[in-house]
Amino acid sequence: MESLSDILKRARTEGWAVGHFNASNLEQMRVICRVCRDLKSPAMIGTSEGERDHMGLAEAVALRSALRHEFGIPVFLNADHSKSVETAKAAVDAGYDSVHIDLSAKPFAENLAGTKEVVIYARAKNAGVVVEGELGYLRGESKLQKEKIEIKPEDLTDPDQAEHFVAETGVDRLAPAVGNSHGIALDEPALDIERIRAVRARVPESVALVLHGGSGIPEDQIKAAIAAGIANIHVNTELRVAFVRGLRQDLSEHPDETTPYKLYREAEQTMAKVIEEKLKLFGAMDRI
Numbered sequence: 310m311e312s313l314s315d316i317l318k319r320a321r322t323e324g325w326a327v328g329h330f331n332a333s334n335l336e337q338m339r340v341i342c343r344v345c346r347d348l349k350s351p352a353m354i355g356t357s358e359g360e361r362d363h364m365g366l367a368e369a370v371a372l373r374s375a376l377r378h379e380f381g382i383p384v385f386l387n388a389d390h391s392k393s394v395e396t397a398k399a400a401v402d403a404g405y406d407s408v409h410i411d412l413s414a415k416p417f418a419e420n421l422a423g424t425k426e427v428v429i430y431a432r433a434k435n436a437g438v439v440v441e442g443e444l445g446y447l448r449g450e451s452k453l454q455k456e457k458i459e460i461k462p463e464d465l466t467d468p469d470q471a472e473h474f475v476a477e478t479g480v481d482r483l484a485p486a487v488g489n490s491h492g493i494a495l496d497e498p499a500l501d502i503e504r505i506r507a508v509r510a511r512v513p514e515s516v517a518l519v520l521h522g523g524s525g526i527p528e529d530q531i532k533a534a535i536a537a538g539i540a541n542i543h544v545n546t547e548l549r550v551a552f553v554r555g556l557r558q559d560l561s562e563h564p565d566e567t568t569p570y571k572l573y574r575e576a577e578q579t580m581a582k583v584i585e586e587k588l589k590l591f592g593a594m595d596r597i
């Protein structure tokens with residue numbers, strides 16, 4: 310199986326982006342894999358700390374392996390937004406393919422030291438596991454925002470600092486703050502495409518740039534971000550909204566239904582539609 314790093318490198322040179330989709334149960338993980346198989350895209354599944362607490366680390370890893378086998382496509386599991394060195398190490402130990410250590414809310418020196426510690430640990434434990442670091446501050450949570458998010462200039466990633474951070478930590482991927490935020494914003498986001506280009510120019514070619522907060526960003530900005538060097542895009546909130554909307558619809562249309570798995574049909578369909586749209590937008594179809 311082609312490695313995640315090789316796929317990301319190929320995405321970068323071919324001008325598309327690998328979709329990263331969050332999940333917190335079997336139904337969602339399977340929908341992601343089914344759509345990826347149908348569109349011939351690699352599948353990258355993320356679990357935040359909350360999502361993996363809900364599923365269990367070992368369970369998520371076992372499902373990843375089972376789905377990889379069942380669907381016959383590359384399926385990678387990423388420990389999205391690990392907020393401490395400990396939770397990142399736990400994901401490495403459990404057999405995750407990738408960990409995202411996110412100490413971006415901490416002072417720069419602390420972020421650098423903690424991220425470096427995770428990279429060293431991951432390399433020693435398992436040569437195949439890759440690490441993503443985050444620099445710059447991303448506001449918002451993965452939900453529909455009720456208030457405007459104000460992105461401050463000091464939140465954004467400084468290209469000089471990015472170069473230093475990547476060289477010192479040895480991360481495989483970097484998530485910069487480039488005007489994006491988590492969740493679906495009230496006002497239209499404005500990505501700093503020039504900043505993406507500047508960061509891209511300062512970090513080694515082997516390091517992939519990741520765009521978080523891919524929900525609610527207009528299509529033209531996503532395309533410009535990929536052209537500027539983004540190779541990996543995270544989508545969570547739009548999937549959550551689609552899944553829960555479908556679930557509510559099934560629950561209200563079938564008040565007498567008591568077979569739990571029959572209540573996921575609409576949720577799976579609405580979620581599948583969002584994944585399909587995103588993969589097409591990212592240019593990720595017919596890539597495996």
Ligand SMILES: [Zn+2]
Binds near residue numbers: 543
């Ligand atoms: Zn994120």
